[in-house]
Amino acid sequence: MMEPLTPVALVDDDKDLRRATAQTLELAGFTVSAFAGAKAALAELTPDFAGAVVTDIRMPEIDGLQLFDMLKERDADLPVILVTGHGDIPMAVQAIQNGAYDFIAKPFAADRLIQSVHRASEKRRLVMENRALRRAAEDAQDSLPLIGQTPAMENLRNILRHIADTDVDVLVAGETGSGKEVVAQLLHQWSRRRKGNFVALNCGALPETVIESELFGHEAGAFTGAQKRRMGRIEHASGGTLFLDEIESMPVATQVKMLRVLEMREITPLGTNEVRPVDLRVVAAAKIDLGDPEARGDFREDLYYRLNVVTISIPPLRERRDDVPLLFTHFAARAAARFHRDVPALSQSLRRHLSSHTWPGNVRELSHFAERVVLGLEGGGEKAISLPSASTTLPEKLEQYEAEIIREALAANDGDVRRTIEALGIPRKTFYDKLQRHGINRTGYAARK
Numbered sequence: 001m002m003e004p005l006t007p008v009a010l011v012d013d014d015k016d017l018r019r020a021t022a023q024t025l026e027l028a029g030f031t032v033s034a035f036a037g038a039k040a041a042l043a044e045l046t047p048d049f050a051g052a053v054v055t056d057i058r059m060p061e062i063d064g065l066q067l068f069d070m071l072k073e074r075d076a077d078l079p080v081i082l083v084t085g086h087g088d089i090p091m092a093v094q095a096i097q098n099g100a101y102d103f104i105a106k107p108f109a110a111d112r113l114i115q116s117v118h119r120a121s122e123k124r125r126l127v128m129e130n131r132a133l134r135r136a137a138e139d140a141q142d143s144l145p146l147i148g149q150t151p152a153m154e155n156l157r158n159i160l161r162h163i164a165d166t167d168v169d170v171l172v173a174g175e176t177g178s179g180k181e182v183v184a185q186l187l188h189q190w191s192r193r194r195k196g197n198f199v200a201l202n203c204g205a206l207p208e209t210v211i212e213s214e215l216f217g218h219e220a221g222a223f224t225g226a227q228k229r230r231m232g233r234i235e236h237a238s239g240g241t242l243f244l245d246e247i248e249s250m251p252v253a254t255q256v257k258m259l260r261v262l263e264m265r266e267i268t269p270l271g272t273n274e275v276r277p278v279d280l281r282v283v284a285a286a287k288i289d290l291g292d293p294e295a296r297g298d299f300r301e302d303l304y305y306r307l308n309v310v311t312i313s314i315p316p317l318r319e320r321r322d323d324v325p326l327l328f329t330h331f332a333a334r335a336a337a338r339f340h341r342d343v344p345a346l347s348q349s350l351r352r353h354l355s356s357h358t359w360p361g362n363v364r365e366l367s368h369f370a371e372r373v374v375l376g377l378e379g380g381g382e383k384a385i386s387l388p389s390a391s392t393t394l395p396e397k398l399e400q401y402e403a404e405i406i407r408e409a410l411a412a413n414d415g416d417v418r419r420t421i422e423a424l425g426i427p428r429k430t431f432y433d434k435l436q437r438h439g440i441n442r443t444g445y446a447a448r449k
């Protein structure tokens, strides 16, 4: 499928040939800018020219090969197709070795030219998309640690902004790797509490015997081995934020005490009767749905209700797929800087893998994948695309395939609904239903200016 209005720059000093070639390309759907010489073309072609360049080699003043060299200076990724006369073929071959996209020997069949320009344009389109993504990822890096442009992520950021600077306790729910800790940190950073400590405590990782003294602190001699007085994590978080990670794994006895802390905003260190006030904002994270009695198990209902003043649910990555390329680009750029490697281009097969994989490990899995790609351990080649996750059923695979086809059609039509619907051959209503079901954001495909 071809993008509408794909531009092509055509450079040829021969007026008749120029006109005929321009017409051939226009009939094939390209938008042609024709130039009578290299100078005129150089004046027009900026480094972000979105199409391919077709140039004759034999021209007065600056010839096609010199033009190619100059364009390469400006933008090494600009595809240049050389049109050669009989004697120029060895030179053209040399030019290909220097990075020219293709050469076509005169006289040529219209199809041969059109095909080459098609492929060059497609390559150019990917380059331009990669650049736009990279730019967006850089912008994202500058401004926000929570990357994503899907409505789900916009919405999430919106909620965070609204509640960050209140003291309300928050329960963050989401699958592994979906960004619960990122959200907790943002709630801290976007509040006045950022001057205080952000104290993270993994309730699942601490042995039951240690967790209470960790949380509440103890006096010297409170128990065997407690030689010195020690401040607990809760007190340490006073004035800041206490992040209780994997709250679903908190031992039941501790849950009772935690409930008291949440209600009274005070603690009693082990080995004393002294009550100390604490000024806390508690953010708890859970991988399971604590609202579901089945899933909750022996997690106390009263603690759940106490924590559940505000619940923020982070959707799994498979429900906000349109963010995958952006996140990938961000992680790849970061990994490339860290490992001193080149930033990999988003090839077709890599894109296919990104859009078909279900990402059970969510954003963390994607960031590790990006690192492996940067290190060359995963090319996004055959291996990467022929890895449908073993757990997907046929209906799931069909769903993914359908979503991918819709995304491709949107991309090919710059997000234009009428043309996309035509290309897909489905009724408008069905189209919108499908967009919603797959969580596809049409506006993300609008032509980039």
Ligand SMILES: Nc1ncnc2c1ncn2[C@@H]1O[C@H](COP(=O)(O)OP(=O)(O)OP(=O)(O)O)[C@@H](O)[C@H]1O
Pocket: 145, 146, 147, 148, 174, 175, 176, 177, 178, 179, 180, 181, 182, 183, 287, 363, 364, 367
């Ligand atoms: N929207 C996002 N933008 C950028 N990075 C993200 C985003 N979401 C998650 N990450 C990154 O992905 C990784 C996993 O995120 P995080 O640790 O917050 O997940 P989690 O939900 O706490 O997972 P777990 O339940 O396994 O602890 C981190 O490196 C984090 O920085």
Ligand SMILES: [Mg+2]
Pocket: 180, 181, 245
């Ligand atoms: Mg976590």
